[in-house]
Amino acid sequence: MVVVYSAVLLGGLGFAFGLFLSYVSEKFKVEEDPTVKLILEALPGINCGACGYPGCEGYAKAIVKGDKPDKCLPGKKSGVEERIKEILSQRANGN
Numbered sequence: 001m002v003v004v005y006s007a008v009l010l011g012g013l014g015f016a017f018g019l020f021l022s023y024v025s026e027k028f029k030v031e032e033d034p035t036v037k038l039i040l041e042a043l044p045g046i047n048c049g050a051c052g053y054p055g056c057e058g059y060a061k062a063i064v065k066g067d068k069p070d071k072c073l074p075g076k077k078s079g080v081e082e083r084i085k086e087i088l089s090q091r092a093n094g095n
Contacts, residue, residue: 035091036060042083044075063088 039060047055051071053062063069069084 033064035064035087038087039063039069039084042075042080042087043072044078044080046074048074050074 036057040057043056043060045056049055050073051059053059059067059072063084069088070081072080075081
């Protein structure tokens with residue numbers, strides 16, 4: 001009988017903690033700007049730090065906040081700056 005009580009108690013606790021974690025994950029959800037993801041996809045993803053930021057994600061967030069999109073040295077030949085400017089212009093137009 002002790003085994004049954006233990007199983008019911010652990011199952012109930014697991015269910016309660018699952019509900020709690022589900023609630024907390026929705027309550028404290030962090031919304032990200034989709035523009036950061038688009039800019040990050042346009043960057044080469046080398047994470048070299050030549051732009052002065054600790055990786056491409058840091059640089060993408062800085063661009064969204066207003067930094068210049070011409071600091072990516074590895075992406076200059078592949079047209080990264082033009083793609084980023086296009087993404088920012090679409091964002092400004094509301095598309």
